[in-house]
Amino acid sequence: MQVTTTSFKVEPSNQDTVIVRIGKALDFRNAAEFKSTCQTQVRSGARNFVLDFSETGILDSTGLGSIFSLYRQVSPLEGQVVFASVSRPVQVVVQLTRTYKVFRQFPSVDSALETFE
Amino acid sequence: MGQNSILIVEDEHTLRRLLEYRLSKQYDVRTASNGEEALARIEERAPDMIISDIMMPKMDGFALQNAVQSKKETSAIPFIFLTAKADEQSRTKGLRTGVDDYITKPFDIEQLLKRVDRLLERTKQFKSQLDARISQDFSQRLIPKNLPNVDDYRILFRNAPKEDGGGDLFDWIEVGDGTYLFTIGDVMGKGLQAKFYAFSFFGYVRSTIHAMLPTTTSPAKLMARVNQALIDDSTMEETFASLLLIKWEPASNTITYVNAGHCRPVIIGPDSSSVVEHSDLILGLDHETDFKDTVIELKENMSFVAYTDGLSEQVLSGGKMVGEQGILDHASRVAGKDDPIDELLTSILSSSGTPEFADDILVFWLQRTGLNWFAPFANAG
Structure with a gap:
């Protein structure tokens, strides 16, 4: 089943991997919603998260913080959070915080999914 | 931004359902049919506002309001009394400390919605002013x-x-x-x-x-x-x-x-x-x-x-x-x-x-x- 919230589309890929389409922005306005969307997924068994940033123009520190929360939630469960189709504005934030050391990046959602097959 | 939650306390079934129906279009509504039940609901989760009847079996509206007032965690919740008693005495009794509004039955539902809205808005403003002061203090420190x-x-x-x-x-x-x-x-x-x-x-x-x-x-x-x-x-x-x-x-x-x-x-x-x-x-x-x-x-x-x-x-x-x-x-x-x-x-x-x-x-x-x-x-x- 496809779950649609106002800004995040979640698509299950396999038993423990989901794709989260980040819309135009992940920032202080919708970070709480992102968190609860992901928490629901973790509770129903998702471990690996592919975040699709192809349309994202804004990622602020509150938004990034919500991704960090997700990372801290799934890493003890041996899950991963990876970034796909990283847009230029997102790339800038990732560079600044050196978080590319933690979140692997892939050119597309498909290539990211291959690692979880 | 979460939805405001309202607790409706009313013993009369039809009125309770009507209020629930109308208010739930805008708010997260829970109901109780007397003061005792209301306290149990509040215990589960404190609402952003309480709308309560006065005359109810078991525990009446005044007793409920006293109980809510006396607890630090709930004393700031906006409280509106709904009552059939239009007489002056009850009104005076109703307008006591901690009661924010007093609405007489029969009432116009649109009127009630407006008052609820205004009261919640005022509470929000008050809170954001307080937040600003605390935030200023943090920043300085x-x-x-x-x-x-x-x-x-x-x-x-x-x-x-x-x-x-x-x-x-x-x-x-x-x-x-x-x-x-x-x-x-x-x-x-x-x-x-x-x-x-x-x-x-x-x-x-x-x-x-x-x-x-x-x-x-x-x-x-x-x-x-x-x-x-x-x-x-x-x-x-x-x-x-x-x-x-x-x-x-x-x-x-x-x-x-x-x-x-x-x-x-x-x-x-x-x-x-x-x-x-x-x-x-x-x-x-x-x-x-x-x-x-x-x-x-x-x-x-x-x-x-x-x-x-x-x-x-x-x-x-x-x-x-x-x-x-x-x-x-x-x-x-x-x-x-x-x-x-x-x-x-x-x-x-x-x-x-x-x-x-x-x-x-x-x-x-x-x-x-x-x-x-x-x-x-x-x-x-």
Whole structure:
């Protein structure tokens, strides 16, 4: 089943991997919603998260913080959070915080999914 | 933004259902048929407002209101009485401490909705004013009032917190003979919650530094310990922060510094300027993060400039952000001025075409003057 919230589309890929389409922005306005969307997924068994940033123009520190929360939630469960189709504005934030050391990046959602097959 | 929750307390089934139906279009509504049930609902989760009948079996509206009033956690919940008693006596009794409105049955539902709306809006405004005051207080405490005073050096600092901004922090201590340690950080998130985390985080950084100083003054070692503490403590698990720890030894004109995911400082020299390249992962993410010290020698007339992302993320009139290169360009241009920070801020603001910064800003400027030979001339003039 496809779950649609106002800004995040979640698509299950396999038993423990989901794709989260980040819309135009992940920032202080919708970070709480992102968190609860992901928490629901973790509770129903998702471990690996592919975040699709192809349309994202804004990622602020509150938004990034919500991704960090997700990372801290799934890493003890041996899950991963990876970034796909990283847009230029997102790339800038990732560079600044050196978080590319933690979140692997892939050119597309498909290539990211291959690692979880 | 969550929906406001309202608890309706009414013994008459039809009216209760009607209110529930109408109010639930806008609010998260729960119901109870008497005071006792209402208290149980409140115990489960405190509502943002209570609308209660007066005459009810078991526990009436007055008793409910007394109970709600007497508990600290619930006494601030807006309370509206609904009653069939139109007589003056009951009205007077109803308009007592802690009752915000009094509506007589039969009532116009639109009228009720309006009043509910207005009351919730007023409560929200009151709360946001309170938040602003607390936030102001936090912001002031996160910044020290004075700066070290050392010959041949000039230290400048400026910050401008926003009410709804995040948690920028700045601190310094003298760690030994003429050696200083500066802390510059930014806790992720916005608003009061970020400020609160910044405040707790600040305490962490301070106590970690104090505890470890007898063993080490290496910024990288201190940083690793702060990171570990942050990850081990579950109450801080939502706290992610970028941090710069800067050890400054004026006697040897060196800066030893470590950067955990913070905006990279710039070095402004008389002939050339550059970004301090090395930087490590932001705090709170990975307990195995490796932090590395970078040593910088400050030559005469060199400045070390650190800042928070409110400065580099300021949007210019062309739609682009200032960015690292922008900071470098602007800072190089103002380096020789009397008040370079002031000039830097003015210069960035004029390129962005706005009167003020969109986010919190913080700038730290450390300059080795080394102009002693010039002093006699200056005095003579």
